[in-house]
Amino acid sequence: MTRSAGASRAAKAFQPNWLARFGWGALVAYAIYAASILDVTWDRFALGLGQGARFIGRMFPPDVSPDKLQLMMRGLYESLEIAIIASALGILLSLPIGLLAARNLMPPWLTWPTRLLIALCRSFHQVIVAIIFVKAVGFGALAGILALTVGSIGFVAKLFAEAIEEISLKQVEAIRATGASFMNVVLYGVMPQVLTRFVGFATYQFDSNLRNSTMVGIVGAGGIGGTMFAAFQKFDYDYLLTILLAIIAMIMVSEILQNAVKKLYQ
Amino acid sequence: MSGAQTSSQAPALEIRNLCKEYRRGVPVLRDVSLTVEPTSITAIIGPSGTGKSTLIRCINRLVEPTSGEILFHGTDLTTLSRRALRHTRRRIGMVFQEYNLVERLTVMENVLSGRLGYVSAFKAWLRRYPRADVEAAFDLLETVGLTRQANQRADALSGGQRQRVGIARAVMQQPELMLADEPTSSLDPKTSVEIMELLVSIASTRRIPVVVNIHNVPLARRFATHVIGMTGGRVVYDGPPAGLTDDHLKQIYGGEDWLE
Numbered sequence: 001m002t003r004s005a006g007a008s009r010a011a012k013a014f015q016p017n018w019l020a021r022f023g024w025g026a027l028v029a030y031a032i033y034a035a036s037i038l039d040v041t042w043d044r045f046a047l048g049l050g051q052g053a054r055f056i057g058r059m060f061p062p063d064v065s066p067d068k069l070q071l072m073m074r075g076l077y078e079s080l081e082i083a084i085i086a087s088a089l090g091i092l093l094s095l096p097i098g099l100l101a102a103r104n105l106m107p108p109w110l111t112w113p114t115r116l117l118i119a120l121c122r123s124f125h126q127v128i129v130a131i132i133f134v135k136a137v138g139f140g141a142l143a144g145i146l147a148l149t150v151g152s153i154g155f156v157a158k159l160f161a162e163a164i165e166e167i168s169l170k171q172v173e174a175i176r177a178t179g180a181s182f183m184n185v186v187l188y189g190v191m192p193q194v195l196t197r198f199v200g201f202a203t204y205q206f207d208s209n210l211r212n213s214t215m216v217g218i219v220g221a222g223g224i225g226g227t228m229f230a231a232f233q234k235f236d237y238d239y240l241l242t243i244l245l246a247i248i249a250m251i252m253v254s255e256i257l258q259n260a261v262k263k264l265y266q
Numbered sequence: 267m268s269g270a271q272t273s274s275q276a277p278a279l280e281i282r283n284l285c286k287e288y289r290r291g292v293p294v295l296r297d298v299s300l301t302v303e304p305t306s307i308t309a310i311i312g313p314s315g316t317g318k319s320t321l322i323r324c325i326n327r328l329v330e331p332t333s334g335e336i337l338f339h340g341t342d343l344t345t346l347s348r349r350a351l352r353h354t355r356r357r358i359g360m361v362f363q364e365y366n367l368v369e370r371l372t373v374m375e376n377v378l379s380g381r382l383g384y385v386s387a388f389k390a391w392l393r394r395y396p397r398a399d400v401e402a403a404f405d406l407l408e409t410v411g412l413t414r415q416a417n418q419r420a421d422a423l424s425g426g427q428r429q430r431v432g433i434a435r436a437v438m439q440q441p442e443l444m445l446a447d448e449p450t451s452s453l454d455p456k457t458s459v460e461i462m463e464l465l466v467s468i469a470s471t472r473r474i475p476v477v478v479n480i481h482n483v484p485l486a487r488r489f490a491t492h493v494i495g496m497t498g499g500r501v502v503y504d505g506p507p508a509g510l511t512d513d514h515l516k517q518i519y520g521g522e523d524w525l526e
Contacts, residue, residue: 171369173362174366174379178360178380179356
């Protein structure tokens with residue numbers, strides 16, 4: 001084969017995707033246009049950097065006076081409780097809901113309403129859901145728990161249903177052929193195939209709930225968020241830093257725990 | 267133990283005029299009729315895509331037949347309610363081409379899953395099987411030579427070992443009929459023979475009739491007591507393995523070059 005023939009064949013081997021290239025180009029152009037509309041300029045950013053430095057300067061040293069620490073621990077503990085209860089509720093409810101939404105096991109008249117319910121749970125950010133529950137059941141941890149439970153169902157049940165839809169039906173067929181009841185088919189044919197993934201979703205959701213439980217307090221749904229928001233408003237930036245460091249520590253501990261749990265279910 | 271003795275003379279299974287269409291107007295099984303005698307090994311031979319798997323799955327209704335009758339010890343399986351079907355499936359063991367073990371469960375859990383038709387969901391979840399079942403499972407694992415692997419996960423086993431577990435799971439049901447869908451097609455020639463020997467010896471000691479799909483003619487000749495030849499969804503040979511001539515094989519598989 002001659003060299004020029006090789007070159008022309010090499011050019012043919014990879015066809016350019018003009019549509020995709022146009023799409024990327026359009027995206028970049030729009031981002032630049034949107035930035036100009038929103039008055040995002042370098043000057044404003046530079047000015048902001050200076051203010052940010054002053055803000056960070058006022059955070060040091062962190063406020064560790066005993067009464068403030070006690071207040072923080074109370075809030076942090078409430079956040080942890082909200083996260084644990086909401087995760088437990090949400091994960092437990094996600095098991096049957098996810099199963100009912102799996103289109104390879106359930107008839108359409110069941111999967112459609114279930115999928116609608118899951119979509120509803122996913123529609124709003126948890127802070128918005130928290131505001132709704134604060135209006136419904138009043139200020140406090142209950143509103144936070146309900147909000148995060150709804151969010152957990154939206155996430156875990158959806159992914160659980162998708163995991164079930166990807167299982168090998170051969171194993172299910174074999175269990176069905178033994179004359180097993182539907183529940184036993186689920187227990188032996190379905191669950192072993194999705195358990196590790198479910199544990200993965202559940203631990204991820206717990207992690208997410210832990211973060212969100214520190215935030216729903218901002219709208220009055222309990223936890224450290226309320227204390228943190230008050231510190232913002234009173235310009236107690238040194239106390240704010242203490243709270244932020246404590247949250248980081250809590251998330252890190254949870255990360256270690258999650259890895260341990262995932263190892264257990266390998 | 268097995269209920270096969272209860273009807274020693276009557277056929278274990280009788281299929282009459284079975285038809286199956288997955289899509290309207292495209293029949294996969296055309297008017298299949300056959301009889302399975304008690305304590306027999308019936309081999310169904312034929313090319314790939316000729317409806318052997320569909321036929322065997324129609325028997326325990328993993329695939330719903332379009333028309334025809336399937337008489338299992340005198341009961342027509344095609345008209346059973348869901349509940350009655352479930353109870354009948356408990357009496358029919360099945361072995362699969364790709365073993366179909368639950369990969370993430372242990373060998374013991376896979377063998378005991380043969381009892382899932384009898385155990386409540388709560389007890390099955392807690393692995394609280396009756397003591398007699400667990401004893402029987404250990405005995406079966408010894409029979410198939412996998413005692414040491416009892417607590418290994420199924421996905422850690424080789425193909426031949428997996429199929430032994432598959433056979434143990436089916437026998438664990440104490441079935442009155444065993445269905446085997448190409449049980450050796452994913453295995454090497456030596457292991458294939460070993461698996462067929464195991465299947466046939468377990469079936470004969472427990473007097474369980476076996477219906478086995480197999481496209482390997484020498485294996486069918488060697489192990490079957492009765493051969494059904496199928497092509498294009500029809501039965502074209504029904505008789506003893508000795509009566510199977512090259513002419514029959516030409517009709518079943520088409521062509522003749524492969525016979526040499």
